[in-house]
Amino acid sequence: MNLTQAQSVQQLLSRPQKIAIVPHKNPDGDAIGSSLGLCHYLQLKGHEARVIVPNDFPKFLKWIPGTQEILIYEWDQSNAEKVILEATVVFTLDFNDLSRSGAVEKSLQKVSAPIVMIDHHQAPHDYASITYSDVSMSSTAEMVYNFIEALGDREIINADIANCLYAGILTDTGSFKFASTTSRTHRVVADLIDKGASNSEIHNRIFDTNTPDRLHLLGCALNNMVILPEYNTAYITLSQDELDANHFRKGDTEGFVNYGLTLENIRFAVIFIENRDEGIIKISFRSEGEFSVNEFARAHFQGGGHTNAAGGKSELSMEETTSRFVALLDQYKSELAK
Template sequence: MNLEDIKRIKGLLSTPQRIAIIPHKNPDGDAIGSTLGLWHYLNNMGQNATIVSPNDAPKFLKWMPGSDKILNFEVENSQAVRVLKEATLIFTLDFNHLGRVGQMQSNLEEATAEFIMIDHHQEPSDYALVTYSDVTMSSTCEMVYNFINFLGDTDKITAEMANCLYAGIMTDTGSFKFSSTTSTTHRIVADLIDRGAKNTYIHNVVFDTNSPSRLHLLGCALKNMVILEDYATAYITLSQEELDTYNYKKGDTEGFVNYGLTLDGIRFAVIFIENKEEGIIKISFRSEGDFSVNEFARAHFQGGGHHNAAGGKSDVSLKETEEYFVSLLPKYKNDINQL
């Protein structure tokens, strides 16, 4: 953020505002952690802030301080719509295109409030008065920490805020192993621990609270894995029937796609998950090295994201999606295999 943006935000926050804070649909740890971290900060400074999520978050994120105050647009619609209509300022966190909020999109497009975007994904849309966009950042939670620092308020980070921000950084960096994790990221995490983030507890509550059905679903996913050594690629498919068999709950497939990259010689990993209710195949892409899954997802699967981590979707059947994906690989063989 430049000095002009910082001055503009300080001016906006110098007077009482009705603030809505928005994560993307199907929010992950970074989306929930960043919105809650910012929510605590704004309310602590005397603002009237409310988080409105397009839909529910996974159970393993609901330990975060303040998560019970998040409005679910799907379930608490009338109250959520009223918050968006009455808002004088709207923060959008961890996404950069209004299409990422699902059925909330029209409500945001009709809002009269000024927008502030905080996000680390590529190719941001131009809808915000202030856009804080940095694709080199590990996570939106790291950016919220910076945002608070830009405003000169690092000393106001409470233990509640620290726990939320730590969780988002931890999950979006793959427990600090992804290439976006920098020395600055570690310094920020160290400061959050000093300010009260319970790092061991957070890791345990996020990763070590599995249900038996989730582990059985993981077993099914790994059994379905297809390894294409010529293309340094591994992909997983999960049908709606398989999800139902193992009592799938929101968030149960989080991290499954990363197992492909644990294989020696594999540099491109994908998971295809059937969603009969929405009539789509949800897709997650991961890569190592120079192969851009962001560009791949944008070109072929109506998606995008980061260089090494992206998402997309398909409107045809699971089998047709799988066949189409495999047909694309010869074109990208050299790019995938290049370190």
């Protein structure tokens, strides 16, 4: 965060404010961890802060300090919108296009208060009064740490803030294995542990709470994996019937897409998940090296994200979607062979 941005935020927060914090639809560990970490910090500074999420989030994140105070827009739209519209400052976290906020977008469009964006995805839209965007960052949670530090308050980070931010960084870095993890990330994490983040317990709560249904679903996903060695690519499909048969719950497919990249010579991994209620195939893309799944998702599947991690969607059937995907690979063959 640069000096001008820090000074602008300090001026905004120089007196007590009513603050709404909104992450993206289908919030993940980084969205929840960064939002709650920021919320705890702002409350410590004397502000009235509240997190509003567009829809529910996975059970394995519901231990994070402050989750019981989150307002879920899809369950309580009236109160959630009231908090947003009465806010004197609004923070949007872990997204940079209002469409990523789902149903909350219509409330955010009505906001007259200043909006502060904190995000690390590519191609930010110009909707915020203050935009703190850095695509080199490992996570929005690491950016919230930088935000607090830029405001001169690193020393007041307590255990609640530390646990929230650690959880966000842990999940968005793939347990610190993704290329976006830097030496700075590790120094931030070390400081968070010193300030009370229970690193081992956080890891257990996020990754070691599987149900038999989730493991059976993982088995189904791996059984469905298609490997295309000529394109160094692997993809997984999961139909709505397969999700239903394994009693799918929100968050159960988290991380499944990464299994393709554990195969030798595979550089591009994809998972296609049917959502019958929304009438779409939800797609997650992952890559290794310089192949940009952000560009691929933007060009072909109404999506985007990071160079090595992105999302998208298709309104075609599963068979039509995967056929289209495979047909596209030939034009990327040289890039995928590198």
